[in-house]
Amino acid sequence: MTPSQHSHRLVAIASGKGGVGKTWFAITLAHALAMQRAKILLLDGDLGLANADILLGVMPKLDLGHVLSGAHPATVIVKIAGGFDLLPGRSGSGALANLNAATLDKLSDILSDIKLGYDTVLLDCGAGVDQAAQLMVEMADTLLLVITEDPSSLTDAYAVLKLLLIARSPLQLDVRVIVNMAGSVAAGLRAYETLAGAASGFLNFRPALGGIIRRDERVRDAIRRQSLLLSRTPQSIAGQDVEQIASKLLVRRSEEVAF
Numbered sequence: 001m002t003p004s005q006h007s008h009r010l011v012a013i014a015s016g017k018g019g020v021g022k023t024w025f026a027i028t029l030a031h032a033l034a035m036q037r038a039k040i041l042l043l044d045g046d047l048g049l050a051n052a053d054i055l056l057g058v059m060p061k062l063d064l065g066h067v068l069s070g071a072h073p074a075t076v077i078v079k080i081a082g083g084f085d086l087l088p089g090r091s092g093s094g095a096l097a098n099l100n101a102a103t104l105d106k107l108s109d110i111l112s113d114i115k116l117g118y119d120t121v122l123l124d125c126g127a128g129v130d131q132a133a134q135l136m137v138e139m140a141d142t143l144l145l146v147i148t149e150d151p152s153s154l155t156d157a158y159a160v161l162k163l164l165l166i167a168r169s170p171l172q173l174d175v176r177v178i179v180n181m182a183g184s185v186a187a188g189l190r191a192y193e194t195l196a197g198a199a200s201g202f203l204n205f206r207p208a209l210g211g212i213i214r215r216d217e218r219v220r221d222a223i224r225r226q227s228l229l230l231s232r233t234p235q236s237i238a239g240q241d242v243e244q245i246a247s248k249l250l251v252r253r254s255e256e257v258a259f
C-alpha cells in the first residue's frame with residue numbers, strides 16, 4: 001500500500017475532554033506516517049491554546065492566524081526533523097479563539113486547498129466543541145476520537161459524536177476511537193466497548209476501534225525534552241502502539257472491509 005493511493009485526506013484528532021494526549025498523539029502519528037514515506041502536514045488547530053510548536057521544540061515566526069489573514073501557507077509551514085511539515089497554531093502573536101463566520105469560511109477553504117499538497121493532513125483539534133473544532137471534525141475524512149479510561153472522557157467523546165451525527169450522515173463517517181494512556185490492552189478495550197456500546201445503542205452508530213495506546217512514562221520524558229518519541233526511544237510501548245495505528249490508517253476502511 002503506497003501513501004499516494006491515500007492522497008489528500010483530512011484526519012481530525014479530537015476529544016471531548018482536554019488533556020487526553022491529542023497533541024502528543026498527533027505529533028507521534030505524523031512522525032510514524034512520515035517514516036512510512038507518506039507526505040504529512042500537521043496543522044495545529046487548537047486555536048485557543050495551540051502548543052504543538054512547544055512539544056516539538058520549534059519557535060515559529062508565523063502561524064495559522066497569518067494564513068487566515070492572507071499569508072500564503074508556504075510562508076508559514078515549518079519543516080520538522082521527523083520528516084513532516086507543521087502549520088503552527090501560534091507564534092506568540094495572540095490567541096485565535098472565537099472566530100467569526102467569515103474566518104470560519106476562510107479556514108474551511110484553507111483546509112480544502114492545503115490537503116491537495118499532502119497525502120494526509122492531521123488536524124490537532126482543541127478540546128471540546130468550539131466552532132473551529134467542530135468545523136474540522138465535520139470536514140474530516142477520518143475522525144480519530146481520543147479517549148482515556150476516565151469516564152468523563154467517554155461522556156465528552158459521546159457528545160462530540162452526537163454533534164457530528166447531526167451534521168453528517170453515518171454512512172459517510174469513518175470514526176475510529178483511540179484509547180490513550182490505557183493501563184493495559186484489556187482495560188483499553190473495555191473503555192472502547194463502553195463508548196461504542198453507548199453510541200450504537202443510543203445514536204445507532206458504532207465507531208470502529210482505531211487502536212489502544214498504553215500508558216508509558218517515556219511519553220512524558222519525550223515531551224519534557226521536546227523530542228519525538230519514535231526518535232528518542234524507538235522501541236517504547238506507546239511508540240509501537242502509535243506505529244500500529246499509523247499502519248492501519250494507511251488502509252482505508254472500505255479496503256479493510258474488502259479483506
Ligand SMILES: Nc1ncnc2c1ncn2[C@@H]1O[C@H](COP(=O)(O)OP(=O)(O)OP(=O)(O)O)[C@@H](O)[C@H]1O
Nearest residue numbers: 018019020021022023024127181214215216219220
Ligand atoms: N500514552 C501516554 N502515556 C503517558 N502519558 C501520556 C500518554 N499520552 C499523553 N500523556 C501525557 O498527557 C499529557 C497531555 O498530553 P497532550 O498535551 O498531548 O494532551 P491534549 O489532549 O492535547 O491536551 P489539550 O486538550 O489541553 O490540548 C502529556 O503531557 C503527557 O505527559
Ligand SMILES: [Mg+2]
Nearest residue numbers: 022023024046
Ligand atoms: Mg493539545
